[in-house]
Amino acid sequence: MITPRKIYTIVEETLLEGGRPVEPAARVALVAAVIPNPWHGQGFVEDLNPGIDETASAIGELLAPRVVEALGTTVEAYGKAAIVGLEGEIEHGSALIHTLKFGDHFRKAAYATTLLPAVEKRGPAGIVFDIPLKHITDATIRSHHQSIEVRLADAPHPGEIVIALAAAAQGRPQQRLAPLSTEQ
Structure with missing residues (x-):
């Protein structure tokens, strides 16, 4: 098991959207581990x-319960x-998160059945990235198509990878798009 250099936990609550109260507050949680890139150098x-065998499952097992706990309620998206980091390949990150060894930990913790939407990117410490979120059982539910913007000032270093999971307790605040089925 690779030991993370840091673990970040971020919880965002939206109380107002469009000038109107959001009740209950819209809650999104993120947990990110900063790990050494297993293929660096x-x-x-x-x-x-x-x-993948040495790293993916252990990171999924570490992060999944933490993000569910940080959210503090049922995961819907x-x-x-x-x-x-700059000395790695995007494929290194993809290898760790695009395997059932990683993703099944989150699917089980969230009682989910759909594929996890993802972002992969290479960049310096402090790079901004958006994690896309979709509904846990039906990716066509438009109300739950959303994202959370993340910036970790001290990660990733050139030989590291940030692995992150995000969970939302609801769809977008004040969402009012018609269901996809209305356009078919």
């Missing part, structure tokens, strides 16, 4: 599976991210 690695 090895040049081009053809077979990423050993690093969720998403994930992998932000790779």
Whole structure:
């Protein structure tokens, strides 16, 4: 198991939207682990599976219960991210989050059935990224299509990866789009 250098927990509550109260407050939680890139300094690695096997499940197991606990209520929407430091490949982040070994921990903790929407990106410490979120059982429910913007001032360092999970207790505040079925 790779030991994270840092773990961030962020909880956002929206109390007003469009000049109107949001009741109950719209709540989104994020937990991110800053880990060493398992392939850093090895040049081009053809077979990423050993690093996936050593890392993905353990990171998913670490983050999933933390984000559900931080949200403090039932998860209705969720998403994930992998932000790779400048000395890594985007594929390194993708390898860790696009496997059932990682994602199934969150799906089980959230009682979810859909694929987790994701963002992968490479950049310096402090890079801004958005984690997309969708409904946990039906990705066509438009009210739950949303995102959370994240910036971690001290991560990722060049040889690190930020792995993050985000959860929302509801759809967008004050959402009023008609269901997708009305356009079909």
